[in-house]
Amino acid sequence: MPDPDPVDYDALLLLSFGGPEGPDDVLPFLEGVTRGRGIPRERLLEVAAHYEHFGGVSPLNARNRELISRIRDALAAAGLELPVYFGNRNWHPFVEDTVAEMTRDGVRRALVFATSAYGGYSACRQYHEDIARARASVGEGAPELVKLRHFFDHPEFVGSAADAVRSAAATLPDERREQARLVFTAHSIPTAADAAAGVPAEGGHRYSRQIAEAARLVAAEVATDDYDVVWQSRSGPPSVPWLEPDVLDHLDTLHAKSVPAVLVCPIGFVSDHVEVVWDLDNEANERAAEYGMSFARAATAGADPRFARMVVELVREHTEGAPARALGTVGSAGCGVNGQLCAVDCCLPARPPTRS
CATH class of the missing domain: 3.40.50.1400 (Rossmann fold)
Structure with missing residues (x-):
């Protein structure tokens, strides 16, 4: 509108x-x-x-x-x-x-x-x-x-990410390309912070749901419904639950299933930075190489x-009052979405656990 x-x-x-x-x-x-x-x-x-x-x-x-x-x-x-x-x-x-x-x-x-x-x-x-x-x-x-x-669900963002997936897929060995597993990654956050983004029910815009929706839209654009959404770059203490599975742990799982190739799309990131080029191009790539898995990483959409x-x-x-184009069905927010502002208590930071 x-x-x-x-x-x-x-x-x-x-x-x-x-x-x-x-x-x-x-x-x-x-x-x-x-x-x-x-x-x-x-x-x-x-x-x-x-x-x-x-x-x-x-x-x-x-x-x-x-x-x-x-x-x-x-x-x-x-x-x-x-x-x-x-x-x-x-x-x-x-x-x-x-x-x-x-x-x-x-x-x-x-x-x-x-x-x-x-x-x-x-x-x-x-x-x-x-x-x-x-x-x-x-x-x-x-x-x-x-x-x-x-x-996250704008047609140009989705289209850019989908073309990046196609380009990365083309770099995989011909004999493994059809069997490659499409894996979307995003920066992990504490599960409590993700839950806080879903409050209140009418105004919250949970990060993990939006990531999942962007992945669904890009996967549909490249004509597949067989993919995974995983997380990367967690930095908190082990005692604090974060969104899982981690991308490296997921590569272990794919290897156990004899998956021969993996195609990673960093859907949670707009531009390359160290958490993309190190965590994926180095650590994830090296883990895949240890297993003999072919690895390709899609470019960021930016x-x-x-x-x-x-x-x-x-x-x-x-x-100009131009219409807001969006492909998804998951809640979004911000100035410009039907003229609505974010709810006053939307996406509050997670409170640290109470110490006894």
Whole structure:
């Protein structure tokens, strides 16, 4: 349904997670990401070692700058004159600094594209918190910032992911391609956090359900109903339940079933970053090789030109009242979905367990 009252906006802010861009950045970045979560320093050093394999540089900022360039081109092609700014939650350019820059540039009202397709606390609500924190840091005169909606079931997102699956499948050995198991992965979260995203019943937008729906839509696009949804990159203590099965454990299961090849689609991620290129291209690939399984990993959807065009569609929902296209049947939310905002108590962070 189109927005009945489109309004004027004078900028677009791409808001992302952030990542280190050199060896000296890695530990400060990880310490910032995990501050207040009680993660042991030994675990931080273990994760830091993953970044060392890539020169201390996450691919994420570079991929986002490339995406911004494509979005600018797509906006221009659509006749939309909107400057595009770049801000991060956890590393330079920090969103607080970017919103200050936007204020100096005279921006009064801007749309925000967060690089997450899904609901949940860290995938959605925390971006709202980032926006509020950045505006508060600027104070009076800060621009109004309106976050665009979830897009896990947008036709362009689904189509980009499906074509990536097809391209990856083509790299598998001919004699194994038909027997390859399609496996969708997403970042695991604590089960309590996932449950919190489903409250209240009418306003919640459970992350795991949206991941499952995106996987279903992509699988349908590549004409299969035989696939798995698994999880990766958990970082919490073993005592805290997280979404399972883990992708490495799942490869063990597939090997026990004599599956000869696996095709992995990181459906939960918009762009490559260390948790994609390390956890999948290294760890999962190596586990498959140990079993003699052929392995292929689909590209993330953000690199596809259609992804930038999708962002422009999301913008046009606000600037022109364009209809919100969606393929799925699972609940979605965010500004631009039939004009509705997220529920006030949607996707609250999970409370830590009570200590006796």
